[in-house]
Amino acid sequence: xxxxxxxxxxxxxxxxxxxxxxxxxxxxxxxxxxxxxxxxxxxxxxxxxxxxxxxxxxxxxxxxxxxxxxxxxxxxxxxxxxxxxxxxxxxxxxxxxxxxxxxxxxxxxxxxxxxxxxxxxxxxxxxxxxxxxxxxxxxxxxxxxxxxxxxxxxxxxxxxxxxxxxxxxxxxxxxxxxxxxxxxxxxxxxxxxxxxx
Numbered sequence: 001x002x003x004x005x006x007x008x009x010x011x012x013x014x015x016x017x018x019x020x021x022x023x024x025x026x027x028x029x030x031x032x033x034x035x036x037x038x039x040x041x042x043x044x045x046x047x048x049x050x051x052x053x054x055x056x057x058x059x060x061x062x063x064x065x066x067x068x069x070x071x072x073x074x075x076x077x078x079x080x081x082x083x084x085x086x087x088x089x090x091x092x093x094x095x096x097x098x099x100x101x102x103x104x105x106x107x108x109x110x111x112x113x114x115x116x117x118x119x120x121x122x123x124x125x126x127x128x129x130x131x132x133x134x135x136x137x138x139x140x141x142x143x144x145x146x147x148x149x150x151x152x153x154x155x156x157x158x159x160x161x162x163x164x165x166x167x168x169x170x171x172x173x174x175x176x177x178x179x180x181x182x183x184x185x186x187x188x189x190x191x192x193x194x195x196x197x
Contacts, residue, residue, distance in 0.1 A: 009053050011167030015158065016046030017178065021185060027080075028189040029196070034151070041154035044114065047089060048122040049162055052129060055093045065093055071179050078186040081113040086182070088112040092122040117147055121155070125162060133163050 023040020026033055051068075058064040072086030079085075091109045095102040102123075109119035120143050128136020137159060144153050161167070 005172065006053070006167075007169065008161075008165065008167035009050065010172055011170055012046045012049050012158070012161060013173050013178070014168075014170050015161070016043045016050060017173075017181065019043040019046070024186060024189055028186075028193045038151050038154050041151055042157050044085070044118065045121065045125060045155050045158050045162075047085070048092065048118075048125050049129070049158075051089045051093050051122070052096065052126050055097055061097060065090055065097075067179060068093065071182065075183040075186070078183050078190060079113075083112045085113045085118070088114050088118045089122075092119055095119070095123075096126055117143065117152075120146075128159075128162060137163075 019039050019041075020043035022036050023043055026036025026040060030036060054064055055061070068086055068090040072084055072090065075084055075086060076082050088109055091105045091112065095105040098105075106116060106119050110116050112118070114121075121140065124136055124140040124143050126136075127139055140156065140159065144156060147153070
């Protein structure tokens with residue numbers, strides 16, 4: 001059966017990649033410009049949403065989850081946290097695929113980037129998307145409040161896009177674009193930072 005192009009998911013992926021790039025430019029090159037890091041808070045929820053869709057729609061889950069963890073391993077040299085966000089996304093994916101083991105994956109997420117906060121945020125988005133968007137939004141707000149007062153609160157910004165049914169007419173992202181882009185753009189920024197500083 002031919003897969004139908006998901007314009008909304010494509011939009012969310014573009015938004016995630018774009019805001020992640022801005023965030024990393026702020027982190028590696030322009031740390032004094034806090035608004036770049038604020039824009040970057042949009043990225044992580046977008047990748048959580050994309051992980052939900054990827055977990056649901058893949059016809060070869062073993063390949064999908066293996067790619068996530070392999071990319072996490074390959075990205076270790078260019079990420080600030082050795083157990084980087086890819087491992088968190090992998091654990092979150094496993095928790096929604098094998099729900100009865102979700103508490104175990106949640107405990108393991110403590111060691112990954114974004115920790116239990118990121119894991120719970122993923123489940124808020126999952127609940128919003130799959131069950132009840134109003135309840136999911138409330139859970140999302142509560143999870144944000146648990147982090148205290150920080151720029152992480154700006155992770156709320158992409159919520160309207162998650163709730164709506166429509167996306168923008170953007171070029172289709174190549175299938176494995178993110179897997180190459182994630183480590184390579186960080187490597188490029190590290191090299192630029194080394195030359196500047």
